[in-house]
Amino acid sequence: MMIVALNHKTVPGATEATVLGPFFAHGAKEYEYGADLREGASMKGEDVYVSGRVLSLDGKPVPNALLDIWQAKADGIYDVQTEGEFELRGRVKANAKGDYAFKSYKPKFYSVPIDGPVGDLIRATGNHHMRPAHMHAIVSAPGYQPVITHVFVEGDPYLDGDAVFAVKDSLIGKYRKVDDPAEAKRLGMPNPFIRLDWDFRLAPDAGVKARKAIAPSDAVA
Numbered sequence: 685m686m687i688v689a690l691n692h693k694t695v696p697g698a699t700e701a702t703v704l705g706p707f708f709a710h711g712a713k714e715y716e717y718g719a720d721l722r723e724g725a726s727m728k729g730e731d732v733y734v735s736g737r738v739l740s741l742d743g744k745p746v747p748n749a750l751l752d753i754w755q756a757k758a759d760g761i762y763d764v765q766t767e768g769e770f771e772l773r774g775r776v777k778a779n780a781k782g783d784y785a786f787k788s789y790k791p792k793f794y795s796v797p798i799d800g801p802v803g804d805l806i807r808a809t810g811n812h813h814m815r816p817a818h819m820h821a822i823v824s825a826p827g828y829q830p831v832i833t834h835v836f837v838e839g840d841p842y843l844d845g846d847a848v849f850a851v852k853d854s855l856i857g858k859y860r861k862v863d864d865p866a867e868a869k870r871l872g873m874p875n876p877f878i879r880l881d882w883d884f885r886l887a888p889d890a891g892v893k894a895r896k897a898i899a900p901s902d903a904v905a
């Protein structure tokens with residue numbers, strides 16, 4: 685998170701960055717609008733429909749963005765921590781109007797691995813080893829600065845004490861329960877289901893160059 689703070693200074697109005705974490709993987713399957721990331725999942729969770737827009741800082745839709753999405757399974761373990769196929773992971777394409785949508789499971793809180801030096805470090809601090817529930821996303825589009833971020837779950841018991849200090853208030857999403865058979869049918873979801881509406885806002889590439897140009901004097905200060 686210190687590296688994020690140094691290298692990804694917040695651009696006002698843009699989605700904030702947070703830690704990449706060790707569980708990102710290249711080469712996830714590409715999906716179109718409305719994709720089902722629950723495909724092939726080895727365990728069930730709470731069904732969630734995630735949708736929203738990718739926008740520029742002035743609120744205009746960013747066409748054809750790519751959302752690299754990943755999250756832990758219902759047992760708090762990521763697919764890449766065990767043998768087997770990718771799970772709850774995909775590269776979801778937003779459409780030409782900037783809209784994206786996919787189906788997944790609601791994330792749950794989990795423990796960071798504590799069987800190695802990270803566990804020793806956390807025990808030495810006296811802190812707990814839990815991370816609040818979150819979905820990971822890297823959102824990118826031509827002409828814009830990509831953002832590595834999370835969407836956390838409002839009401840999660842560990843929001844105030846994330847073991848890796850990655851929570852930012854602007855990244856906490858409201859997962860709301862929907863009990864509407866017609867809406868469920870329209871979206872191809874079971875009823876009831878959970879819905880997350882979430883917009884990502886990207887800063888233009890030009891902003892990155894301008895901030896890089898002033899970085900040396902920042903360092904001296």
Ligand SMILES: [Fe+2]
Nearest residue numbers: 705756818820
């Ligand atoms: Fe994570």
